[in-house]
Amino acid sequence: MSSDAIKTVAVLGAGTMGNGIAHVFARAGHRVVLRDLEKRFLDRALETISKNLDREIKKGKITEAEKFDALARIEAVTEDVALVGADLVVEAVSEQRELKIRVLRQVDAMLGPGVILASNTSSISITDLAAHTSRPDRFIGMHFMNPVPVMKLVEVIRGLATSDTTFQRTMALCEKLGKTAVAVNDAPGFVSNRVLMPMINEAAFAVMEGVANPEAVDEIMKLGMNHPMGPLELADLIGLDVCVEILDVLQKGLGDPKYRACPLLRKYVAAGWLGRKSERGFYKY
Numbered sequence: 001m002s003s004d005a006i007k008t009v010a011v012l013g014a015g016t017m018g019n020g021i022a023h024v025f026a027r028a029g030h031r032v033v034l035r036d037l038e039k040r041f042l043d044r045a046l047e048t049i050s051k052n053l054d055r056e057i058k059k060g061k062i063t064e065a066e067k068f069d070a071l072a073r074i075e076a077v078t079e080d081v082a083l084v085g086a087d088l089v090v091e092a093v094s095e096q097r098e099l100k101i102r103v104l105r106q107v108d109a110m111l112g113p114g115v116i117l118a119s120n121t122s123s124i125s126i127t128d129l130a131a132h133t134s135r136p137d138r139f140i141g142m143h144f145m146n147p148v149p150v151m152k153l154v155e156v157i158r159g160l161a162t163s164d165t166t167f168q169r170t171m172a173l174c175e176k177l178g179k180t181a182v183a184v185n186d187a188p189g190f191v192s193n194r195v196l197m198p199m200i201n202e203a204a205f206a207v208m209e210g211v212a213n214p215e216a217v218d219e220i221m222k223l224g225m226n227h228p229m230g231p232l233e234l235a236d237l238i239g240l241d242v243c244v245e246i247l248d249v250l251q252k253g254l255g256d257p258k259y260r261a262c263p264l265l266r267k268y269v270a271a272g273w274l275g276r277k278s279e280r281g282f283y284k285y
Contacts, residue, residue, distance in 0.1 A: 006116075006173060007031060010086035012103055014045035014076070016277075017120055018092035020148025023049045026070040027062070027149075028177045033083055034076045042076035049074070052149050084110055088173070090142060092120040095245045100124065101132045108133040116166055118142040122242070123189045123249040126159035136161035140170050143190060144179075146238065154179045159186050188253030193246050196234075197259070200243055203231040204262035207282070214282040232282040236275030240268050240282075 009025045011018050014036040022034045022045070036042050053067040062070075075082065083089065089111065093103050100119065108117060117139045119129055130139035141157030154174045158167055167183070174181035184191050203217050212220070218230020235243050244266060250259035268274075268281060275281035 006087040006169075008033065008086045008088075010035060010083045010089045010107075011092055012089065012107065013092040013094075014041045015092065015094075016146060017144060017148060019045035019048050020052075020146065021090055021092055021120065021144055022074055023052055023070070023149050024144075024177050024179070026073040027053075027066075030073065032074045033086060034074055035078065035080070035083060036076075037078060039076075039078060042078070046071070046074065046076060052147075056149070080106065080110060083107060086111070086115060088116045088118065090118045090120055095122060095124070095242050097124050097128070100129060104129060105132055108135065111135075114138070116140065116169065118170065120144055123193050123246040125188065125253070126157045126186045127161070130159045130161060137163040138166050140166050141186070141190070142170060142174070143192065145192070152178075152180045153192075154181050155190055155192050156181050156183050157186055157190055158183065189246060189250045194250065197243060197246050197250060200231045200235045200238075201247060201259070201262050201265070204235070204265045204282075207232070208262055208264035235265075236281035236283055236285075239275050239277055240265055241274050244269050 008031045010033040011022045012035050014034050018034065022032045026032045034042065034045060050071060053062065053070060056062045057064060057067060089107055091100060091104055093099055100121065104117065115138065117133060117135060119126065119141055120143060121129065121141060122143055126139065126141040130136035133139055136159060139159055140162050143155035143157060145151035145153045156170055156174065171181045171183065188194065189197065206212055206217055207214055214232045218232050221227045221230045244261045247259050247261040272278055273280045276285050279285045
């Protein structure tokens, strides 16, 4: 089956990443089955997708009719049975290994033999996740960047058993979504977070040690390094809890203490200061 034969895409999880992934597939003409545990999560996701499509209308990228068509292609469900007809399934649940494995096992058992299973994990081993399914050769990492409708990159991660056919179909599919697919091999944090998270972590240490306040750290990186967003603003966007989870994966997977999460990050997470999603992180929202 070529990438052209992927008509229906199921997205597991309707959070920030899941609704963005559903958005781009629906915009590209795919039928999308968006699954989450509760209707309220799905309602919120559809509202977010609608608002993001409105932004594209204002920028002249799409028409009102195209927005209507894209939304009409998305079926929001709480039942697993709706996933059976999917040609591709993209898992986008929380960045917790045990949760991902449980969800992937459950869905894997329902799918036909030719279906590709992909994970949007930002750090967890694709080889490990694939080994808990019946299709390690048809399992791959599709790490979209946040916000998904805007960011061009998809980090495509090959597990140890990922077949050439699965890899090539996934790369071609990303291009058809209007994304730039960049291939990497399986390793903790892949490339994106292996490089990004130590920078965010060091920025948090600079604040904790009184070197500078968050505004100063971010301003220096934006003006001095030409970053569009400072590392602490970016951490708040990603979610400080997610940053800590990824740093823990890096430290455990690579065995290097340099990936130890900054105590200030852990303190903020313990306080429920998770960034934008909780309206408080390094900044107030």
